[in-house]
Amino acid sequence: MKPASPFLELDEGPRVRVVFDGTPLDLRAGANLAAALLAAGVQTLRHTSVSGAPRGPFCMMGACYDCLVEIDGVVRQACMTEVAEGMEIARPRAGEAGHGA
Amino acid sequence: MAHSDLAVVGAGPAGMAAAVTAAEAGLSVTLLDEQPRPGGQIYRDVDRAAARRGDILGADFTVGVRLTGALAQPGVAHVPGATVWAIEAGWRLLYTRDGRAAEVTADRVILATGAMERPMPLPGWTLPGVMTAGAGQILLKQSGLVPREAVLVGCGPLLYLVAAQMVRAGVPPRALVETQTKAELIAAFRHAGGALRNGPALAKGLGLIAEIAGAGIDRHTGATDIAIDGEGQAEAVRFRAGGRVHRIPARTVLLHHGVVPNTQAARSLGIAHRWDHGQHCFAPVLDGWGETERAGLFIAGDGAGIAGAKAAEAAGRLAALQAGRQAGRLSRGQRDRQAAPLRAALSRERALRPFLDAAYPPHAPALRPPDATVVCRCEEVTAGDIRRYATLGCTGPNQAKAFGRAGMGPCQGRYCGLTVTALLAEANRQSPEATGYYRIRPPLKPVTLGELAAMDAPARDAAE
Ligand SMILES: Cc1cc2nc3c(=O)[nH]c(=O)nc-3n(C[C@H](O)[C@H](O)[C@H](O)COP(=O)(O)OP(=O)(O)OC[C@H]3O[C@@H](n4cnc5c(N)ncnc54)[C@H](O)[C@@H]3O)c2cc1C
Ligand code: FES
Numbered sequence: 001m002k003p004a005s006p007f008l009e010l011d012e013g014p015r016v017r018v019v020f021d022g023t024p025l026d027l028r029a030g031a032n033l034a035a036a037l038l039a040a041g042v043q044t045l046r047h048t049s050v051s052g053a054p055r056g057p058f059c060m061m062g063a064c065y066d067c068l069v070e071i072d073g074v075v076r077q078a079c080m081t082e083v084a085e086g087m088e089i090a091r092p093r094a095g096e097a098g099h100g101a
Numbered sequence: 102m103a104h105s106d107l108a109v110v111g112a113g114p115a116g117m118a119a120a121v122t123a124a125e126a127g128l129s130v131t132l133l134d135e136q137p138r139p140g141g142q143i144y145r146d147v148d149r150a151a152a153r154r155g156d157i158l159g160a161d162f163t164v165g166v167r168l169t170g171a172l173a174q175p176g177v178a179h180v181p182g183a184t185v186w187a188i189e190a191g192w193r194l195l196y197t198r199d200g201r202a203a204e205v206t207a208d209r210v211i212l213a214t215g216a217m218e219r220p221m222p223l224p225g226w227t228l229p230g231v232m233t234a235g236a237g238q239i240l241l242k243q244s245g246l247v248p249r250e251a252v253l254v255g256c257g258p259l260l261y262l263v264a265a266q267m268v269r270a271g272v273p274p275r276a277l278v279e280t281q282t283k284a285e286l287i288a289a290f291r292h293a294g295g296a297l298r299n300g301p302a303l304a305k306g307l308g309l310i311a312e313i314a315g316a317g318i319d320r321h322t323g324a325t326d327i328a329i330d331g332e333g334q335a336e337a338v339r340f341r342a343g344g345r346v347h348r349i350p351a352r353t354v355l356l357h358h359g360v361v362p363n364t365q366a367a368r369s370l371g372i373a374h375r376w377d378h379g380q381h382c383f384a385p386v387l388d389g390w391g392e393t394e395r396a397g398l399f400i401a402g403d404g405a406g407i408a409g410a411k412a413a414e415a416a417g418r419l420a421a422l423q424a425g426r427q428a429g430r431l432s433r434g435q436r437d438r439q440a441a442p443l444r445a446a447l448s449r450e451r452a453l454r455p456f457l458d459a460a461y462p463p464h465a466p467a468l469r470p471p472d473a474t475v476v477c478r479c480e481e482v483t484a485g486d487i488r489r490y491a492t493l494g495c496t497g498p499n500q501a502k503a504f505g506r507a508g509m510g511p512c513q514g515r516y517c518g519l520t521v522t523a524l525l526a527e528a529n530r531q532s533p534e535a536t537g538y539y540r541i542r543p544p545l546k547p548v549t550l551g552e553l554a555a556m557d558a559p560a561r562d563a564a565e
Binding site for chain 2: 006007008009010011031032035036038039043044045048050051053054055056057058059060061062063064065066068074075080082
């Protein structure tokens with residue numbers, strides 16, 4: 001069972017199915033991906049390459065890079081991405097989230 | 102390749118006002134911002150959020166639609182979702198949009214890239230569930246999310262604003278753990294004269310505090326020894342206040358002790374910066390119009406020094422007027438007539454700052470954290486590592502890169518730069534100014550090979 005959301009959600013709207021780390025999730029279409037994952041109870045988006053420590057969104061403004069996820073094979077900032085139907089989202093493998101290309 | 106008279110980076114109050122003022126003077130303007138919608142940090146997503154939750158966010162937020170609405174005019178080409186990663190003299194701006202790199206050229210450039218929250222390295226600040234207070238506010242503005250069981254930690258006007266907005270949303274924070282002391286507040290009153298010049302702003306601040314008190318939220322002031330506990334995610338905030346140790350359970354912890362200029366773009370162009378003693382940060386050296394030492398390059402808004410949204414708007418317009426004058430579209434008289442009221446507004450807004458800076462100084466232990474605390478989030482370098490580099494002869498942040506990887510991760514030092522400067526300055530008994538800051542090189546934000554490959558061939562060749 002997924003843990004209850006630590007957030008109150010004020011907005012409603014149609015949801016689309018995405019897959020996060022193998023688990024199907026119904027997120028609000030067009031919503032900010034980092035926010036939508038937090039609302040769905042997902043707090044850890046990646047693990048650091050140095051110590052494997054868990055990380056989640058920190059700045060929500062594209063500055064900290066702690067929200068990196070792999071979307072359809074490309075490492076991107078979840079806080080700078082909008083939810084789209086069918087997204088395949090994975091926690092980036094250790095080492096991949098550290099350095100953009 | 103698109104060419105315009107003026108390129109503006111950042112569509113917050115400074116950038117939007119600059120773009121519109123320049124267009125009104127007859128300049129063609131390209132306005133680039135990495136966010137999908139205009140507004141910047143204060144007016145984030147205002148076009149949608151003002152209608153949905155203007156009552157929660159308040160009139161100081163909804164007023165932003167005035168600026169976003171003015172962008173709809175033929176002289177301004179707003180390019181949303183454009184992350185600028187390189188700026189070259191002459192001027193050429195390279196950016197990524199929708200997974201493709203692209204470029205624009207312009208005769209002049211205004212950087213209006215705003216501020217970011219001052220890094221607040223405390224034990225446990227890297228745990229999931231710990232965010233900046235501004236991030237919490239962005240979740241509310243842009244996505245309509247309010248954290249339940251949240252504790253706000255730190256100090257400053259934005260901390261009170263976020264707390265009040267959460268109260269209005271019906272999900273008050275569990276507690277405010279505030280770092281400023283009564284003594285600091287009392288000492289700040291020597292700047293009261295300046296603050297009184299901006300009475301309405303002062304009254305609003307007091308109103309927020311009253312709103313928080315009215316909601317019955319626990320406030321602890323003068324907090325020290327703050328740490329966030331948790332296994333794999335934030336679970337509680339621990340601190341000492343009023344002579345005893347407290348531990349408040351929290352699933353979300355929002356940190357804030359002020360904002361500092363985002364200087365990455367200016368630094369990548371080698372612009373000189375000075376240390377601002379009152380605001381404990383670096384700020385670019387500018388003339389009265391916001392122009393840098395490099396002709397045709399301006400900086401406006403909180404990226405030039407923290408003074409808030411109204412000041413940012415006025416500074417954006419001033420820079421645009423001077424750009425219009427330089428381009429021969431405005432006479433000296435036209436420029437100066439329009440500039441006079443803007444200068445008055447700017448000085449009124451700035452008058453409030455010495456009071457705020459003294460009343461809510463940064464939390465000293467988070468400027469120079471204990472050895473075990475991670476300061477570089479990307480590469481997990483601790484304060485103790487930096488101190489050790491100093492004992493081995495490291496005198497500045499750039500040298501630190503020879504000792505370890507601090508500042509070399511994807512955030513490019515945004516969240517460790519000021520801490521590394523402070524730690525080395527203290528260890529070497531040097532001023533922050535003499536210690537310096539990271540040298541910033543493009544790309545300002547990581548670019549992938551795929552994005553470069555998708556760029557039109559001539560531009561790509563030039564980029565290599
Ligand atoms: C998270 C946060 C929340 C804040 N909330 C408030 C508030 O509620 N009330 C208040 O009074 N003050 C707030 N502030 C203070 C804020 O700095 C000022 O009020 C005001 O927003 C400054 O305006 P500006 O135009 O200088 O910059 P900003 O409003 O910060 O706008 C800068 C813009 O530049 C863009 N940008 C930056 N770098 C790049 C790049 N490389 N490529 C493309 N685009 C880029 C950003 O996306 C952003 O939209 C907040 C600050 C922060 C950091
Ligand atoms: S949360 Fe900081 S970059 Fe996305």
